[in-house]
Amino acid sequence: MELQTLAMKDATIVDDGTTERTSYPYVTGTSVIGMKYKEGVIMAADTGGSYGSTLRYKSVERIKPIGKHSLLGASGEISDFQEILRYLDELILYDNMWDDGNSLGPKEVHNYLTRVMYNRRNKFDPLWNSLVLGGVKNGQKYLGMVSMNGTHFEDNHVATGFGNHLARPILRAEWHEDLSFEEAVKLMEKCLLVLLYRDRSAINKFQVAKITEEGVTISQPYALKTYWGFSAFQNPSKGAVGSW
Amino acid sequence: MFRNQYDTDVTTWSPAGRLFQVEYAMEAVKQGAAAVGLRSTSHVVLATVNKATSDLSSYQKKVFKVDDHIGVAISGLTADGRVLSRYLRNECINHAFVYESPLPVSRLVVRLADKAQVCTQRSWKRPYGVGLLVAGLDETGAHLYYNCPSGNYFEYQAFAIGSRSQAAKTFLERRFESFNNYSRDELIKDAVFAIKETLQGEKLTSAICTVAILGKDEAFHLIDQKIIQEIIDSIEIKEDAPAEQAPEQDEAGSSGAAPMDI
Numbered sequence: 012m013e014l015q016t017l018a019m020k021d022a023t024i025v026d027d028g029t030t031e032r033t034s035y036p037y038v039t040g041t042s043v044i045g046m047k048y049k050e051g052v053i054m055a056a057d058t059g060g061s062y063g064s065t066l067r068y069k070s071v072e073r074i075k076p077i078g079k080h081s082l083l084g085a086s087g088e089i090s091d092f093q094e095i096l097r098y099l100d101e102l103i104l105y106d107n108m109w110d111d112g113n114s115l116g117p118k119e120v121h122n123y124l125t126r127v128m129y130n131r132r133n134k135f136d137p138l139w140n141s142l143v144l145g146g147v148k149n150g151q152k153y154l155g156m157v158s159m160n161g162t163h164f165e166d167n168h169v170a171t172g173f174g175n176h177l178a179r180p181i182l183r184a185e186w187h188e189d190l191s192f193e194e195a196v197k198l199m200e201k202c203l204l205v206l207l208y209r210d211r212s213a214i215n216k217f218q219v220a221k222i223t224e225e226g227v228t229i230s231q232p233y234a235l236k237t238y239w240g241f242s243a244f245q246n247p248s249k250g251a252v253g254s255w
Numbered sequence: 256m257f258r259n260q261y262d263t264d265v266t267t268w269s270p271a272g273r274l275f276q277v278e279y280a281m282e283a284v285k286q287g288a289a290a291v292g293l294r295s296t297s298h299v300v301l302a303t304v305n306k307a308t309s310d311l312s313s314y315q316k317k318v319f320k321v322d323d324h325i326g327v328a329i330s331g332l333t334a335d336g337r338v339l340s341r342y343l344r345n346e347c348i349n350h351a352f353v354y355e356s357p358l359p360v361s362r363l364v365v366r367l368a369d370k371a372q373v374c375t376q377r378s379w380k381r382p383y384g385v386g387l388l389v390a391g392l393d394e395t396g397a398h399l400y401y402n403c404p405s406g407n408y409f410e411y412q413a414f415a416i417g418s419r420s421q422a423a424k425t426f427l428e429r430r431f432e433s434f435n436n437y438s439r440d441e442l443i444k445d446a447v448f449a450i451k452e453t454l455q456g457e458k459l460t461s462a463i464c465t466v467a468i469l470g471k472d473e474a475f476h477l478i479d480q481k482i483i484q485e486i487i488d489s490i491e492i493k494e495d496a497p498a499e500q501a502p503e504q505d506e507a508g509s510s511g512a513a514p515m516d517i
Binding site for chain 2: 109111112113115116118119121122123126149
């Protein structure tokens with residue numbers, strides 16, 4: 012089918028007949044966190060795009076709505092995320108053109124993305140992203156993740172990149188079924204704060220998105236209150252006296 | 256239909272705007288053994304007459320499972336039907352592989368119809384000589400479609416195709432309005448009855464009929480021959496009972512009026 016070949020012909024062929032492929036990312040986004048709550052799914056990410064160790068772009072939207080039923084958040088190469096959005100745009104367009112009462116739900120989008128990511132990985136030309144796909148359809152909540160090599164799974168809460176190491180432990184301890192929206196946001200902000208303190212590619216400008224049966228809402232970017240007055244931060248070289 | 260000078264190629268129009276080869280292909284469907292389909296809001300039933308060429312041979316397969324949620328019954332050139340069933344199975348399996356979810360029935364029949372249309376517009380092809388009753392269930396509910404060699408498809412509450420299908424259609428026309436409320440078993444019973452109508456006198460046994468059902472919590476499957484025979488027997492009992500009373504009524508009414516000549 013046309014859609015699949017579109018996603019797979021992106022390795023560029025250079026003049027001398029060799030092919031080029033992705034070896035490393037350039038502009039990257041950091042963690043995305045997602046969790047299910049009572050009415051649906053909530054997802055958050057900061058709006059930063061790093062160019063190596065430089066925090067180059069400060070207003071990158073890394074969470075986007077897909078169709079009526081899904082939200083997609085991505086970390087990793089921003090240009091690859093934009094490419095994925097193009098593929099999904101076309102997918103949703105054809106789905107809508109049928110105009111027949113059927114629609115692609117989050118499960119279908121998640122699996123489509125898995126197929127795309129895995130196929131690209133097999134050609135040694137991956138889309139350098141970790142994707143979080145959340146949505147609600149017919150009362151069923153769905154939250155899944157796909158990595159750049161095609162590994163995919165579903166869970167009640169997911170996170171990419173540093174979020175896996177810093178946020179998931181908090182979620183494993185404090186997430187429970189049927190969180191209210193306010194509780195979910197609070198838990199989300201707790202995780203985001205830890206990431207802000209400890210992830211050097213995180214910036215203090217976040218968007219929190221929610222999806223329910225009614226639809227998608229993505230908040231305007233906002234900042235969290237941080238505290239840097241800890242006594243251990245006073246006189247930071249206290250413990251390292253003697254180093255040249 | 257009689258032979259004329261516009262019926263050699265499928266790519267030749269007649270002056271009246273007809274494609275005779277396509278119409279002849281639809282004739283092939285009418286010559287095939289009967290197939291009927293009925294639909295309620297939660298179930299769809301397909302039934303076919305199994306015609307064997309001789310007593311020595313077995314009958315041809317006319318009902319195919321396409322996926323857990325879709326099945327087809329065919330009438331006409333069974334070889335064409337087999338090939339199209341393979342195509343349908345392929346489409347379903349490809350969709351399930353990419354999207355992990357069942358292909359919506361309406362999208363499948365459109366693909367099938369488009370495939371059939373291609374054969375009505377190429378000089379090196381011929382139309383498929385088979386009509387398909389596609390029964391399916393997806394998130395928009397239970398569906399029954401009829402795909403014909405012309406490339407058209409229609410949705411039905413109930414339909415019958417093949418030889419002597421008019422008798423079944425007449426039967427279904429009387430009852431279809433209540434099908435949506437039918438239970439699973441009532442639907443099967445009416446399907447068997449419709450098949451009986453197409454036999455017009457010939458004895459109906461489970462050996463010469465195939466029945467398949469699909470429902471909300473029931474994957475598409477063929478119904479066991481023993482169960483079909485039980486249903487046939489229960490239909491026959493109902494018919495025999497009034498027949499026993501008839502002779503007495505005749506004696507009572509024959510005194511004055513002349514016998515009716517229907």
